[in-house]
Amino acid sequence: MIRPALSIIILLCWAFGATAWGEPMLLVNPQKLKEFKDRIGYEQVVFSPDPDVGVVADWDGVKEFLPTQEAGWEAFSEDVYGLAGGLVMRKWSFRRGTATFILKVNVSSSGAQVARERFLSGVSTTSMAKIPYVRGPAWLGQLSVQMPGTPLQTVFWVFHNVFVELRDTSGISVxxxxxxxxxxxxxxxxxxxxxxLPRIDKVTVSKSMPHVDEEVVVQAHPNLSRPSQQLRVEFQVKPEELGLMKQSATAFTYQALRPGRSTVEASLGDLKFLLMSQAQVQVDIQPKK
Known part of the structure; x- marks a missing residue:
């Protein structure tokens, strides 16, 4: 049998305490958020009753809409981040002189409610005394907000399991x-x-009960039924329990640091469809021999 081809990309650093793949947690002022929700009539918005209905797309397809070099724009960066709660964000940045263009697409694999929470978190994370946004165009998503005034330059909207952030400081309407x-x-x-969602068939450990100072290899086994996938495997651990020693595309080697039960969470992200699945495995670390 010919094994399907699979592109697996690894991230070369990990910071525990951040959300998946190193994206920092957004902090929200509850009072500021409540005032904003009341002002835009958030509780009256009708969302889809089925939380599993959503967008499943190869997001490379939006590249045809992005700013072009012919129009004077220079591609500055393109990144993919994993976020808490089964979210994956893809960010495109461009610049033209002093102007910037930023598109962020946040896709939830854990239901539409997670995308709405990310929308509220994103728009309410501001140092300003009042969240400045007002209701945006009715044709845009199930709910949109924008900076007041014209042209439409900064706009955020949520559509099923997707939260989109779009900003352009060039003065041209988006x-x-x-x-x-x-x-x-x-x-x-x-x-x-x-x-x-991309599937993890299983997560294995070389030793389920390693002793302190011993090495243990944790490996994710992705389901390869869709050979066109571009996948990223990551593991989240508490660094005071398991110390990372080396890593490959699907396996990380740790040193057991202290006795106790340690949970390893494996994340498998599809970098094209921005979907994610997760699985856990337990490692029972024994006292040093």
Whole structure:
């Protein structure tokens, strides 16, 4: 049997205490958030009743809508981050002179509610005394907010399991881009997001009961049924329990540091579809021999 080809990309650093793949946690002022929700009528917004309905798309497809070199834009960065709660974010940045263009697409693999919470967190994380945004265009997502005034330059919206952030400081309206992105998402709505996640068949450990100072190898075994996937495997541990020694695409080698039960959480992210699945394994560390 010919084994399906698989592109697995590893991240070369890990910071425990951040969310998955190193993206920092957003802090929200509760009072500021409540005032904002009341002002935009958040509780009256009608969202889809089925939390598993959402966008399942190869997000490379939005590249045709992005700023071009012909228009004077220089691609500055393109990154993928894992976030808490089964979210994956892809960020594109461009610059033209002193102007910047930023697109962030946050996709939830854990239900539409997670995307809405990320939307509220994203718009309410500000040092300003009042969240400045107002309701945005009704045609944009299930709920959108924007900076007041015209043209439309900074806009955020949520659509099923996706939260989109779009900013352009060049003075040109982002409405054509927003319409194209919304149309792209509408064309890729599926009834069951959970059935389209990348799959971890199992997570194995070389020793389920290592002693302190011994090495233990933790390996994720991705399901290879979709050979076109571009996957990233990561593990989250408490560094005071397991110290990272080396890593490969699917396996990390740790040194056991202190006795006790340690939980290793494996994350498998699809870098094209921005979907993620997670699995856990327990390591019972024994006292030093």
């Amino acid at each position: 409405e054509p881009m927003a319409r194209s992105l919304q149309g792209f998402m509408e064309r890729h709505v599926k009834k069951s997001v959970s059935q389209n």
